[in-house]
Amino acid sequence: ExxxxxxxxxxxxxxxxxxxxxxxxxxxxxxxxxxxxxxxxxxxxxxxxxxxxxxxxxxxxxxxxxxxxxxxxxxxxxxxxxxxxxxxxxxxxxxxxxxxxxxxxxxxxxxxxxxxxxxxxxxxxxxxxxxxxxxxxxxxxxxxxxxxxxxxxxxxxxxxxxxxxxxxVYAATEANFIAMQTWDYQGMTFIPHFNFLEFIPEREHLRLKKEPTYQAPTVLLDEVKAGEKYEVVISNFHGGPFVRYRLGDLIRITSLRNEELGIDIPQMTFDSRADDLIDIAGFAGLTEKTIWQALENSGVAYQDWTARREAKEEPVVRLYLELKENGDGRNEEQLAAAVHEQLRKLDGDYADVETMLQLKPLKVTLLRNGAFQEYISRQRAAGAELAHLKPPHINPSDGIINTLLNSVSPK
The missing domain is CATH 3.40.50 (Rossmann fold)
Structure with a gap:
């Protein structure tokens, strides 16, 4: 239905x-x-x-x-x-x-x-x-x-x-459907009959990351606040096996109801994976969504990308980029400058890193053409599941980065 x-x-x-x-x-x-x-x-x-x-x-x-x-x-x-x-x-x-x-x-x-x-x-x-x-x-x-x-x-x-x-549509294998848009294509409306929904406020979620044994309080669907972020917790109805299961997703409540359509259920958008965050000197945290949007806004002709924080004397966010076959015409420094500028526009905390610390943390490393496809081919040959065929966009391991860097350019 x-x-x-x-x-x-x-x-x-x-x-x-x-x-x-x-x-x-x-x-x-x-x-x-x-x-x-x-x-x-x-x-x-x-x-x-x-x-x-x-x-x-x-x-x-x-x-x-x-x-x-x-x-x-x-x-x-x-x-x-x-x-x-x-x-x-x-x-x-x-x-x-x-x-x-x-x-x-x-x-x-x-x-x-x-x-x-x-x-x-x-x-x-x-x-x-x-x-x-x-x-x-x-x-x-x-x-x-x-x-x-x-x-x-x-x-x-x-x-x-x-x-x-x-x-x-917002759905998960553990939870079935959680929310979806209607014909006005605005915020997603929660679907409350598949799961009992609880929400960990962002401040409690951040404390829980620092203190894994902390018992974070939750709020219910009628207690969320517009403009706030929450981690989603689900308990399955209809005989499902999951009870108070943390999906690992952060969502943002955009409004408490859809005024135009008269839907009296809170509205949401997906914000990020809870672990998909690149911390920059405690000042800012870049999500997959923010970096992806900055790449699109900068007009970079990219094939795929991945990014992580690298241990240096100063905070460095390393963006590994594979460009499309015809290239972009810009070198690594120019690409980094273009994406950096878009990140400043999208994220005020990121902009503060430059303003307050006089730092431009973003660096770009270009990968060979075909690097991501070669990684996918290796994963498929190793019998990896569909969800693990591609490298994660955020915080890839050293092994993944080494594989991408050592890929052979196709002839």
Missing amino acids: TLFAIFIFCTCKERGDIAVEEHCKVLYGLAPPPYISGTLGQKAAEELSVDFLPPMGEAELMSFEERIRRGFQLALSEGMDIFYGIPSVLVAVADQFGKGTGVKSLVPLLSKPKILLRLTKAILKSKLARRPLMPKDLWSLKGVVSAGTDNAIYKEKIEHLWGQYPLD
Whole structure:
């Protein structure tokens, strides 16, 4: 029921508008079972009249990359109404089409009339608009649902490339759905019937990090305050095994109700992972979200990144960057200066580090092209689970950094 409600919200424009039809085509770009996304996909395939691309039975036998590739191939032939997946996948697919690599990969499929017709129409649209080919030229999506910490980073880009804003959903394998946006695409509304929700105030969370035996007090959903951050604690309903389980996520309460839609439940946004914090001399703490947003705002043409605090006489935040194939045109010092300036604008505490300590802590190290892909290939060959294929964006280990630095540039 909740998944069906999500499909309704991502496709409707106002109260009472239901645009989901039987056999609507959904490209399901999330993790397979036993992750909650895959389990929900199985249930939805059984109970809802939607057609998944590729079909769930077929998809479960594929790797994540194979499933996404096959899903888009089917979407080119059969069409696509809804995308449910990770925002970065949408951006990566759009980038391939914009550079022409996506179109080249379709050449073997052009013998199929439906694909040839769709692609021809899309290329004509882009030519008339005098811009590169975009996914919105290929598909007129009814809705996009995203589940990932990068939704806030990419939502404007997704709307530009795909023609729809992504509906943000907050869920976890241990907790099922926790919150989701409605059709106004503002804060996420808590879904209170999957778990009993408790919240550790940020000040108590910080004390708990310093004193692991401290018994931090919690507040309930009707006791949270607008503008404050909290760590989420869940106890499963419906026979789930988790009791007073700390998810390790920090969320921010944006308001106590949705005034415009008359929803009398607190509204939230995802802030960061509780352990995804780079401390800078006790003055500032950089999160994954802040660094990611600074990279986007600075216009760096990057493929992927990771960052950590490194032990030096002065506090240093080392940002390891792999640029896209054509590069960026700027050297490490220039890239560091551009990202540093955006961090100053996004985080007042970070700006104070320079103002009060006369320090610019950000340093950039460029990685070889293909470094992250080589790491993923090594992890896959070692049998790593999907969640551990990519390096973490924040605080990677020495071993991960050494692997990235020692990668072999592709020939």
